[in-house]
Amino acid sequence: MVLSLTLLFVLSSGADGRVMHIKSLFASPLSEPRVGAQRTINLSRGTKVSVVTTQDPWVRIRFAAGTGWVLNAVLSDSPPGKTSSLLDSGADVSLNARKRVSGFTSAAAARGLREGADDFSGSKFRPDFESVRNMEGGYVNPDDGYAYILNGRTR
Amino acid sequence: MKQHVAAAFFVLTALLPVAGAQSGAPALSRARAHQGVISTEEDHGDLTAEIRFGRALAARILGQYKLSADDKTGGYVSRVGAGLVAMSGRPEIRFHFGVIESNEINAYACPGGYVFITKGALSLMSGEAQLAGVISHEIAHINRKHVVRALKIHGGGGSFASGIAAMIGGTSDSSRVILGSLMDRGMDLLFKDGLSIADEFDSDADAQENMVAAGYSPAEYRRYLQKISDAGPGKTTSILSKTHPPLAGRIERLKQREGRLGENARN
Known part of the structure; x- marks a missing residue:
């Protein structure tokens, strides 16, 4: 039973x-x-x-x-974690790319991180961090991105 | 002291041949694929290490290939990428998308959320769904931490935060050599050796799911791979064919999985 x-x-x-x-x-x-x-x-x-x-x-x-x-x-398996990024700490990502880049630089400096320092400078490959910053400047929030692809159905 | 901190920064059991990851790595369980949790200090250290490494790897890629100055295309790729991240990206990291000046037909994923797609790959696409398929495949590599696992990158324990601070702005010669070597292996993984076949198949499968979740037909991803296959081997697919399993096998698996997703997935 x-x-x-x-x-x-x-x-x-x-x-x-x-x-x-x-x-x-x-x-x-x-x-x-x-x-x-x-x-x-x-x-x-x-x-x-x-x-x-x-x-x-x-x-x-x-x-x-x-x-x-x-x-x-x-x-x-577990609750979604809080977003973590080197672009954290209040960098304004809502304005134009140039302003975003300087926002990141200031935020990094405030936390004692020297922007441009390369922990991997022993590599044989030459880095281009300026282009990385430009790429980061174009960050799109996932919610905005999803709205964009939804709108795209009618584009 | 800095040497000790540096040693703690990255635990380098990684200095094993990458080829080991190519041939012998066991398939990861698909059920365990979608982790998104930062629950302990050590996890957070691992995440920070992942992002720092991935960002520096992205900088190396951009040292080899120019980031496209075409803001319109770059913005479009970023918006579509972000939309896909909304459905199945790891919520704890920010994803960034870039188009690179290369005729190669390929895309690359760096740990920590940095995704690149070549102009050559874009030029072969016939619609947004095909772009979504390729980006979803790269997001899956990052979600599943394929590069992180292949290189065994993780933080060094409780003193990680102070370790980061000590590392920035001046590393010792020995740590510079070790970290530089790790970076070189990361580049080899992306451009020469490739990830394991199981990793690639898993990322293909995840890409299909992500496409469905975001409202795209997963069949478009298969059609895109078919286009590359139809074009035949050539200069523009030399890296892709070196670093990925043969297209015929990938296409066949995708077709089988479309059946499991439902008949409409074939449309």
Whole structure:
């Protein structure tokens, strides 16, 4: 009897049971494990879900309002971490590239990091950090990037 | 003292031949692929080491190839890349995207979020979904820390922050040699030796998932690889063919996985 109840519980709650988190900006679990299936609900980044079963590359998850299928790619074992970057510490990345570069330089200097110093100067390859800074100056926030590709559907 | 700090900065069990990573590395578990957690001081040290190394590696790439001055194309690639990061990038790092002046058909991922795509690769693409496929493949390399693992880069324990401060602005000769050698191995990994075949297959599979999550048809990625294959071997694919598994095998695997993603994924 106890065994049957245990088995029933395991089957109804899902045999896997691992707790995972939504890693993507959001996830829309599908009613079936296939592209094009009906979307159920939008779950935001960091939402805790439990794994019911897997069918690579799909994972059936349980969340507060029910169950649905998402791809492996949108799940993480642990809550999304805080963004860490050498561009941290208040560098203003919302203005033009030139200003962003100087913002980074100031922020790095404030933390005692001398911009341009190269820990790997023993390498036989010549570095170009100025171009790296230019590249960093063009940083696009992932949320803005996602809005852009969504708009692109109608471009 | 600085030498000790330097030794703690990067734990160099890494001075083993890169070729070992090419042939014998076991396939990573796909289920464990998507880590995004900075939970301990040591993890944070590892992340800092990863970003510092990746940024310096990116600087070496840009020392070899000019960053494109075409801001319009660069901005477009950055926006599409950022959109893909929103769906499956590691939330703890900032991703940066750059177009480089090279006719080679290739793309490169440096640890810490630095992604490059060549003008040659862009010129062969016939739509945004194909670009999304290639960028997603590179994001996957960074998500799975393939270069970090191949080179065994990680922080040196509790005194990491002071280690960084001591390293900047003047390293000892011995640490300079060790770190320089590590950098050279990173460049060899990207341009000569390549990652393991399993790493490349895993990144292809992740790319398909990322494309679906962002609303692109994953079949476009396969079609792009097919285009490269159809063009045949040549000067513009010499690095790609040296550093990646044969295209025929990759295309076949992608096709099989499209079936598992669902029939619509083939469209």
